[in-house]
Amino acid sequence: MVLDNVKHSAADGPLGDIAYLVRSDHRVSVLVVLSDCPQGRDELCERTDVSSSTIRRTLGEFEKRSWVCKNGHQYEATQLGSFIAEAMQVLIDRVETERKLRDVWHWLPEEFGELSVETWPDLRVTVAEPDFPYRPINRFESLLQGTTRFRCLRPEVSLMEPCFGLLFQLLDDEANITLIDRRACHAYFLSTYPERSAEMIQRDTFTALEHDRLPSHGIGLLDDRVTISCFEKGSGTVRALIDTDSPEVREWAESVYASYRTDARPIDMHQIVG
Template sequence: MDEALDDIRYLADSQHRPVVIRMLAEGRCSRAALREATGASSATIGRIVQAFEERGWLVRDGSHYSLTPLGRFVAASFARFHGDMAVARELNELLPYVPLEEIGVSVEQLTDATVTHATQYNPFAVVSRVRELERISETARSLTDFFPDPCIEGRYRSIVHGTQTFEAVFAPVVFESAMDSAFLDEFEAIVASDRTDIYVYDGEISHPVMVHDGVGCLVVRNDVDVSIGMIETDDDVFLEWVTDVFETYRADATLLTAEDLAAPLEDVLAEVCG
């Protein structure tokens, strides 16, 4: 019998035990505080603290309970395991479409990443997250072939009515879409701003990426080119890859100038993209 597995099962096979050990890891607690945090009955809390005490994880301190050094070790180990499994679940659907070897990162390096999922109930989750980043970022870079109206509006507010600096490499489809947008004036104001450098890349963009205040972002697409999520992390290797991808595309792109904006966008695109 693997007694270590028994302890893991004991902690995991309950909605209350993980809460109790997490609370105690933060400091000594009374039974009333544990009952309030878990919503469990006093009898249930009594059985949990008794089991913790029998395992050597807990000591009684008058009317309060505290973890032993062993208990603190167990709490920290379980918290790490729980966190890693939560990341694994979050990344499960995205990882088949993430070029881990090309990026040079392991799954372990993504354990602190922020992961956004597009779902059937929230298909625009990625756009919503990008809009949030647009509002709070001071510096931003974006390589994309998708720049919908909500993002135009968000960038406009952050750049023209804010202080954000913005460098972007857009596929022609972004400009073509903007010309038919109700936010065409705002888009042109973004391009004309002295806090922006906007480039046109005439080709396919394999991996849409962004950098917001030193955090690298990768929009993940499935095999039918649908955005299914986004990964954000300040991991050095990940950020370096995102930056390299952006700068590689930028090197082959054409910078739009203020003089370009004097002509209709469709004429500019015809000249830039041939």
């Protein structure tokens, strides 16, 4: 489609229009709103919380670019405006997703980058902050509540110890639990909580396995969600927790878990405690 009557703004090409849109918070919002349904200026002021004069200038600039047109007392997006609004919304969504992941990306397994980018927006990222160091653990505990099947690869002491009582409760509720971890981690629980640990191991629905070469991250498979635990190298502190209900991520996590489950061994309580 060729539009010979369109007057381009004096800009610096496409980047000039993008810069104009993102220079003020309300501009993309206004264009997105108008691409959904016509609005009057007063309605736009109320929805964007900006002044009438600002909305008037914004609509004037949009009209110059043929992004909106006036129909009576209302404005609506043209096909060109809707095209731009959709593209900007996609860009903003992608940047929001990237901002969630950038601080934890170096903790994630390399294979995770091979998953399709369509799975990324579904990821919930919970990062430990200086004022809220237990935020990832609290998120994990909330996900663990009420699950009927829990399988975990490298649970780590820092993640599981705050949830130890909840694990016991889940077993009382007949949940099926399998933990694959390093021998040192199993030894910690057996020595720190000997009676309760021994009782858990006697349960038919609880399985504790050891593996010598676990990944640097943890994987949890719950009823409805998958968790990826990011640990600080050396200390094992929980730095972040990622959880999702993405089928693609679950397929990947199931595959990784199964590969380690094949080589995992039942723990020998006497050997560990001794």
